[in-house]
Amino acid sequence: MKQMAHIRFLFAAVFALLLVGASAHAALPLPVPVSPPAFEIDGRTVRGDVVAWEASGGPVERADGVVERTQSGVLRDFPSARLTLRTRQRRGSPVVRFRYELEATAPEGFALTKSSGRDNLVYASVPLAKGARATEVRLSEYDPLCHCHRLVETPVADSYFSEDLAFVGPIVVIEAEGRASLLAYEHGSQSTDRFIEFSCTQDRRLELRAVKGNYWRGRRIVPGHPFETIWLQTAEVQGGIDAMAAAYRAFQIKGATDNPASRAPWIFYNTWASQERDFFWGGSRKYLNLMNEARILADVDRAAEMGIDVFVVDTGWFEKSGDWRVSRERFPNGLEPVVARLREKGMKLGLWFSPTEAAESSEIHARHPEAVMSWHGVAAAPHSVWETEQSRFHCLVSAYWQSVADELIRCYRDWGVTYFKWDAINQYGCDSPDHFHGDASVPADERADCYAFEQVRYMARIVDRLCAACPDAIVDFDVTEGNRCVGLAFLASGKYFAVNNGPYFPDLDHPYDWTASKYWSNVFVYPGPARARVARTTLDFDRWIPSVLYLTHYLPDAPRTSQKINLASLVLGQNGIWGDLSALSPKDRAWFGEALAAYKRVRDAVTSAPPVRTGVRGGSPEIHEKISAEGAGALAVFAAGGVHDYVTAHRAGRVIWKTDNVSVVPTADGRARITCRFNGADAALVFFAPEEPSLR
Ligand SMILES: [Zn+2]
Structure with missing residues (x-):
């Protein structure tokens, strides 16, 4: 079936070339009949029809058997603009990633405009034949009951077209005549806050449109600096939506990213839940009480007995945010003893980072003082980062991004850290005119939207720069909370860290005094069946997105029934363990060690098998x-x-x-x-x- 799709793609490409030869205006060389994009240039809507597509680069071999091709041509309706179509497809996969690059050919360039006051950009459009069925696959619906994002499949009813409705996606599947086709976009629109949407038109087309923040009004495009769209995806397979889900799932394992290390089914241990337990149950009222060399070394030994691959030291290992050097107060001998112990045990090191936060006295802040986020002209106020020095939020959509990437590369080179857990990246927060998301000529609310839109693309740049220098690096973006950029964009570079402890009491309309915090703010923090039931919610994604891309942690505490429930949950691919390892008996740790040794023999099969x-x-x-x-x-x-x-x-x-x-x-x-x-x-x-x- 996959082979068939590949052959169809070749046919489509050959067909397109024939059209070029006939100098007809060229169909897009894609396996699905996707209409070209449309932009608003200098005040008028310009369709992305090119006079003739010409191969302009490649084919270029990328990671995992992915081949990149580029074709470009001059726009028929705006000859001083050139449109490039860049495609990436893994051999044997039906899924094609593609994006557009709109470039000026005349020295004076042109501007992307918004005559109506809102984004005027159509990325793609597909017709819905009579009798065809469309289904929205939503990835970013946040459910407070389980405090995590949900996967939701919703039929696109006929009334959507007659009533001009729209939906967020980011995936739509169309079934017709024994075949299924897919159109998707790589971004992170929340279902409650769309940046991009599928708009249903009365002539039964699905138009993938920009809603807000995709560009700022008057954005100048000059030669050498093209406007690059987000990546889009399309595919066609024989069969229905189930066949498409299986093919798409396989694509997410191989073919969706240049950073294949992110797909490895390692078993992770993270120290956070033990830190939180110590705060609430241990009476310390400190999150960093256990953050010291002796405790970490003892936990590394315990984790090794259990068969953990990656030991993740959560917040508090560092002296100050931004510079990401080890705290000499908590680790007087540096991280080297921990690194040496992990190497001895054949394990990998993971560390917690907050890439938008940098301490006031940090070197990175001194280099990028202009990168401090601001809102309505007021710079972000300093705040303490988990009991460490006062820090401010810095904007990733600025020159700061490159310094963040280089700092992470240094951590890799100094300590061999290969797993980077990213926290606290909220989608909004900056409307500064001094960054890369609109200058003072752009209204502040539009700059805020452009920041929120561009944020995930800059996150991806950081990950891709890191992974180019350190190919075994994995970056995990914590999307436990809502208001974060969840969709297909980040999955093209890294993966997600999902639900941690389920709902907080206020999620369930249960009063909770945050200032007194007499008891734990989360509901599901005890061993037993309940917490695991909540954490397994995220497994719903496994139909489309492999569960290894949604790291979720389970509790290893006794009794054995709870251990069985948590073990049987985590080996379905979420692969995370946390909690207090010192509370486990040697016998319990040996039981996990034996079970996880068996799991390691089959985990590649578990990862590749659709659920x-x-x-x-x-x-x-x-x-x-x-x-x-x-x-x-x-x-x-x-x-x-x-x-x-x-x-x-x-x-x-x-x-x-x-x-x-x-x-x-x-x-x-x-x-x-x-x-x-x-x-x-x-x-x-x-x-x-x-x-x-x-x-x-
Ligand atoms: Zn900014």
């Missing part, structure tokens, strides 16, 4: 099958009690590890029949190796 789900989250039973075509993977069953039978949808290989409450019998056709027995809330977990089915 098969039965039952609702929190229901009895709730079943997750993640078994590859080769019969390798995992099966997890959750329930509040009772006996539950299940037959795997896929052929299953040999059992290499299982919990003690499940029996597995092969069926005549090579699948596995599972029977689980639960006394109360529990989980069963089975790992299958890819050998012939000779079940023990």
Whole structure:
């Protein structure tokens, strides 16, 4: 099927070349009939029809078998502008990434304008044939009940077209005549705050339009400095939306990014929950009480016993934000003893960063004083960053971005840190005229929108610069809270750090006194089935976006039933553990060590296998099958009690590890029949190796 799509792409390209030869005005060399973009130039709407497409670069080989091609041509209706179409496609994948670059050819250039006062830019448009069905796949709907983003699929009804409705996406799938096509955009519009939308027109077209902030009014385009659009995506496969979801999911693992290290299914431990426990339960009322060499070294040893790959030291390891040097007060010997211990154990180092915050006395602030965010003319006020020095928010959409990237590269070179956890990047906050998101001639509210729009593109620049210097680096963007840029843009460079402790009490309309903080502000902080139920919400994304791209942490605390529930949840791909490792007995740590050793034998299969789900989250039973075509993977069953039978949808290989409450019998056709027995809330977990089915 994928091969077929690839062949169709070649046909489309050849067809386009034939059109060029005939000097007809050229169809876009894309596998799906996407109409060209339209811009507003010098006060009039100009369609992106080119006189003739000519190959202008490539093909260029990129990471993971991705090939880049560029074609360009002069605009028929505005000959002093040249449009470039840049495509990237992995061999064998039906998904094509593409973007436009609009360049001035005359020295005087031109301006992108907004006659109506709002963005006038159509990125793409696709027709909906009679009888075709469209579905919106939304990635950025924030649900306070579970305090995380949700995946929502919504049919695009006929009334959307008759009533001119719009939706945020960022993915739309059109099914017609046994085929499914996709159009998507790489940005991070929240469902409550659109920067880009799919607009439904009365002649049954879906137009992908800019809403706000995509450019500022009067933006000059001069030779050598093209206007680069966001990346878009398109694809066509045989079958319906399920086939498209599977193909798209595979693309997100290989083909969507130049930074393939971000897709590796490492097992992460993060110190934050132990710091928070110490604050609320330990009586210290300090988040950095445990942040010292002795405690971190002891936890590294415990994490190694459990089979953790990446040890992440959360906030407090640094002296001050911005410069990101180690705190000599908390680590008098520097980070070197921790680095040495991790190397000895074969583990990797991860560190917490807040890329928008820089201390008042930091060198990076001294180099970029103009980068301090401002709002309505008032510079961001100093605030303490987790019990460290007073800092201010700095704007990433300014020259500051490059210094941030270089500081992270230094951390990689000094300590070998390969995992960078990014926190506290809210989508709004700067309307300064002194940065790269509009000058004083642009109204302040438009500069604020342009900052919010451009932010994720500058975040991606930082990640891409870091990963070019350090190919094994992974950057995780914490999107636990709302009002952050969640969509497809950041996934082209890094990945997400998702729900941590579920809702805060105020999310549930439960009064909470933030100033007194007598008890923990989150509801789900105890071991047991409830917290894991909430954290598994994010697994809904796994149908489209692999769960390795939504790191979520689970608690390893006793009793064993809670450990089984948390283990069976995390191996479905979210792969995070946190909490107080010192509270675990050596026996408990050994149990995790044995289970995770078995998981490591099949985790690549779990990562690549599309999910098969039965039952609702929190229901009895709730079943997750993640078994590859080769019969390798995992099966997890959750329930509040009772006996539950299940037959795997896929052929299953040999059992290499299982919990003690499940029996597995092969069926005549090579699948596995599972029977689980639960006394109360529990989980069963089975790992299958890819050998012939000779079940023990
Ligand atoms: Zn700014």
